[in-house]
Amino acid sequence: MAKKEVAFIGAIDQGTTSTRFIIYDQDTKCIGSHQVEFTQFYPEAGWVEHNPLEILESVKICMAKAMDKATADGHNVDGLLKAVGLTNQRETTLIWSKSTGLPLYNAIVWMDVRTSAICRKLEKEFSGGRTHFVDTCGLPISTYFSALKILWLLENVDAVKQAVKTGDALFGTIDTWLIWNLTGGINGGLHVTDVSNASRTMLMNIKTLDWDKATLEALKISPGILPKIVSNSEVIGKIEKGWPITGIPIAGCLGDQHAAMVGQACRKGEAKSTYGTGAFILLNTGEEIVKSKHGLLTTLAYKLGPNAPTNYALEGSIAIAGAAVQWLRDSLGIIKSAKEIEELALKVESAGGVYFVPAFNGLFAPWWRDDARGVCIGITRFTNRSHIARAVLESMCFQVKDVLDSMHKDASQKDGKQKGGEFLLRCLHFLV
Numbered sequence: 001m002a003k004k005e006v007a008f009i010g011a012i013d014q015g016t017t018s019t020r021f022i023i024y025d026q027d028t029k030c031i032g033s034h035q036v037e038f039t040q041f042y043p044e045a046g047w048v049e050h051n052p053l054e055i056l057e058s059v060k061i062c063m064a065k066a067m068d069k070a071t072a073d074g075h076n077v078d079g080l081l082k083a084v085g086l087t088n089q090r091e092t093t094l095i096w097s098k099s100t101g102l103p104l105y106n107a108i109v110w111m112d113v114r115t116s117a118i119c120r121k122l123e124k125e126f127s128g129g130r131t132h133f134v135d136t137c138g139l140p141i142s143t144y145f146s147a148l149k150i151l152w153l154l155e156n157v158d159a160v161k162q163a164v165k166t167g168d169a170l171f172g173t174i175d176t177w178l179i180w181n182l183t184g185g186i187n188g189g190l191h192v193t194d195v196s197n198a199s200r201t202m203l204m205n206i207k208t209l210d211w212d213k214a215t216l217e218a219l220k221i222s223p224g225i226l227p228k229i230v231s232n233s234e235v236i237g238k239i240e241k242g243w244p245i246t247g248i249p250i251a252g253c254l255g256d257q258h259a260a261m262v263g264q265a266c267r268k269g270e271a272k273s274t275y276g277t278g279a280f281i282l283l284n285t286g287e288e289i290v291k292s293k294h295g296l297l298t299t300l301a302y303k304l305g306p307n308a309p310t311n312y313a314l315e316g317s318i319a320i321a322g323a324a325v326q327w328l329r330d331s332l333g334i335i336k337s338a339k340e341i342e343e344l345a346l347k348v349e350s351a352g353g354v355y356f357v358p359a360f361n362g363l364f365a366p367w368w369r370d371d372a373r374g375v376c377i378g379i380t381r382f383t384n385r386s387h388i389a390r391a392v393l394e395s396m397c398f399q400v401k402d403v404l405d406s407m408h409k410d411a412s413q414k415d416g417k418q419k420g421g422e423f424l425l426r427c428l429h430f431l432v
Contacts, residue, residue: 007025007026007082008024008070009024009084010022010023010063010081010084010085010245011024011086011087012084012178013088014088014089014175015089016089016109016276016278016323017277017323018036018038018058019038019055019059019061019062020035020062021033021065023067023077023081025075033066034062034066035062038051038055039054046112046362047112047114048109048111049106049107052094052103052106052107052177053102055177056177056178060243060244063243063244064244067244067245081248083235083248083251084249084250085250085251085253085254086178086179086253086254087254087259088174088175088253088255088256089109089110089174089277090110090196090197090255091145091146091149091173092107092108092109092110092174093107093146093149093150093172094107094174095153095163095172096169098167098168098170101181101186104160104169105153105157107174107177108149108152108153111277111319111360112149113143113361114143115143115149118155119143119148129141130142130368133215134291136205136212136214137199137204137206138199138291139297139298139299140297142370143361143370144364145200146171146173146200146202146203147201147215148202150171150219151219167224170191170225170227171225171226172191172193173193173197175193175197175253176192176193176227179192182237182239182240182250183237183240190228190236191228192229192236193227193253195209195300196254196255196301196302197253197254197255200299202215203215203221203226206312209310211223211226230253231306231308232252232253232254232303233252233304233305233308234251234305235249235251236249236253237249237250238250256276257315258282258302260282261282262302264426267286268286269423270283270423270425270426271284271407271423271426272426273425274427275321275396277321277323278317278319278321279321279400280317281315281400281403281407282315283313283411283423284301284311284312285312285313286311286312287310287312290314290410292410293409293410294405294406294409295316295365295366295406296314296316296407296410297314297315297317297365298312298314299312299314299315300312301313315365316402317364317365318396318400319358319359319363319364320359320360321358321396321399322338323358323360324358324360325341327360328392334385334389341392341393344385344386345390345392345393347386348384348386348387350387351378352382352387354377354383354390355376355377355378355394355395356375356376356388356391356395357374357375357395358392358399359374360373365402365406366402366406367402376388376391407423411423
C-alpha cells in the first residue's frame with residue numbers, strides 16, 4: 001500500500017469576538033491551533049465597533065502560534081502547507097484608504113443599530129417600503145446589512161466622503177479586508193469578496209451574483225469602492241511577505257454561517273443551527289430561490305467553484321446567543337467564565353418565572369425590530385443568580401423555536417420532498 005502524502009491546510013476563522021487559526025493534516029485532524037479574543041468597542045448604546053488593525057494583528061498572532069504548536073509537536077508544516085481557507089463574521093463593514101492601507105473609521109459590526117434612522121428614511125422613500133429590495137437581494141432594509149452601514153459612513157465620516165470622492169476608498173466586509181492585506185495591501189493587494197459575504201451586503205443580485213446596478217444607483221453608492229465577487233472555492237491569490245506564512249494560496253472563502261453549512265454537509269432539504277455570538281439557522285433550498293413569508297431571509301448557501309451550481313438558503317438570524325453569556329460574565333460579573341453558566345443554571349429546576357429577552361441590539365428574525373431592547377421580567381425576592389442564568393440560556397431556545405416555526409411554515413409551502421415542512425437539522429455550538 002502506497003504511503004499517504006503528508007500535506008497540511010490552514011483555516012483562518014475571524015469571528016465576532018475572537019480569531020482562530022487552525023492547521024489540519026491530510027486526515028482533517030487538527031495538529032495546531034491558536035485563538036485570541038480582541039476588543040469590543042461600544043461608543044454609544046446599540047453601537048458596536050472593532051479596530052480593523054487589531055483584527056489583522058490577531059490573525060498574525062494566531063498564525064504564528066499555531067505554526068509553533070504544530071512544529072513543537074513534531075509536524076514539519078513548513079513547505080507542506082498547501083492552502084489556506086478563510087471564514088469570517090459577516091456584514092461587519094469597513095472602508096479604508098487604497099493608498100495608505102489604513103482604515104478610515106473603525107469596523108461597524110453586524111449587530112450595530114446606529115443606522116435605524118437611515119432605515120426608517122429609506123422605508124418611506126421607496127415604494128416597496130422595508131421589502132423594497134427583497135426581490136433583488138433577498139433581504140429587507142435593516143440595520144443588519146452592510147449597505148446601510150456604508151450609507152452611515154458616507155453621511156457621518158468626512159474622511160470616508162473625501163476618499164470616495166477622490167477614488168481612494170475601498171469597501172469590504174472582514175473577508176475582503178483580510179484578503180487585501182494578506183495578498184499585499186498597498187502593494188497590489190487583491191480587492192475581492194466571495195458570493196456568500198456579498199449576499200449579505202444588500203447590494204448583490206442573488207440571481208446574477210453580481211453587484212446590482214439599480215440598487216447602487218438607488219442608494220447612491222459608488223460601484224468603484226466595491227470588491228470583485230468570486231466563488232467560495234477557487235484560488236484567489238497567494239499570501240505575500242509580512243505574514244508568518246508566505247507564498248501559500250488562499251483557496252477558499254465563505255461567511256461563517258455558510259462555512260458551517262458546508263462543514264456540516266447540509267445538502268438540499270437539510271439545515272444547520274450554530275450557536276456562537278448569535279445563533280443562525282440555515283436551510284439549504286438547493287438551486288431554488290425561496291422567498292420567505294414568515295420573517296426569514298433568502299440568501300446564498302454556497303457556490304463551490306466558479307462553474308459549480310449555486311445553492312441558496314432560507315436563514316433565520318438571531319443576534320444574541322452566546323453574547324448574552326458574555327454579558328453575564330463581563331458586564332454583570334455573575335459568572336467568571338462562560339462554562340460556569342451551565343453549572344449555575346442546573347442548581348434550579350426552572351427559571352422560577354423569570355424570562356429574559358436579549359434584545360441588546362434589537363431583534364432579528366423573525367421579528368425584525370431594531371427598536372427592541374433587552375428585558376428581564378418575572379423577578380421576585382425568590383429570584384437568585386441561578387434563575388437568571390437559566391433564563392439567559394432558555395432565551396436562546398425560545399428564539400430558535402421562533403425561527404424554526406417560521407422555517408417549517410416556509411418549507412411546507414414548497415413543492416417537492418419537504419412534505420409537511422420537515423427537514424433534517426444539524427446543531428453545533430462554539431465556545432464563547
